[in-house]
């Protein structure tokens with residue numbers, strides 16, 4: 787396990803966030819979308835820093851008074867399986883609790899077995915399948931978790 791410094795993102799992080807996004811997704815979020823998100827403050831971006839580099843990041847939004855929405859989580863390939871996403875998830879869970887949310891939901895590609903496994907291990911449960919959720923026609927699973935998350939494993 788690698789212990790990361792977790793902090794809020796700012797527009798200064800844009801190049802690194804875009805690099806993580808490009809390394810992690812075939813259809814990365816466009817730069818202007820990330821800038822708009824960070825500047826508007828409707829959603830919260832947090833980053834995991836290892837040795838002065840952004841190793842991963844996560845995005846959380848408040849859907850309503852009771853529920854938060856995990857909009858993204860991504861870790862650079864060379865930093866995976868070292869607990870970085872788990873630390874990011876714990877941090878967005880704290881933000882959602884601060885907002886007063888009792889739960890978190892997300893969507894994940896049906897084909898993304900690594901992410902589905904990560905979420906299941908982290909306390910999320912399958913909710914339903916949404917056909918043709920993504921622009922390429924792939925279906926999504928929605929998954930739900932209660933907050934607070936189970937205690938971080940020792």
Ligand SMILES: CC(C)(COP(=O)(O)OP(=O)(O)OC[C@H]1O[C@@H](n2cnc3c(N)ncnc32)[C@H](O)[C@@H]1OP(=O)(O)O)[C@@H](O)C(=O)NCCC(=O)NCCS
Nearest residue numbers: 810859860861866867868869870871872900901903904907
């Ligand atoms: C999914 C992702 C965020 C996981 O990041 P990570 O930092 O490697 O995750 P962690 O090290 O915290 O993993 C915690 C646990 O999740 C599970 N897990 C994580 N990656 C896994 C994989 N590739 N295969 C199976 N299980 C996995 C394991 O149980 C792992 O515990 P272990 O390493 O002790 O076995 C990362 O693979 C990623 O960035 N993928 C590309 C982007 C993406 O698909 N994001 C999700 C969008 S919905």
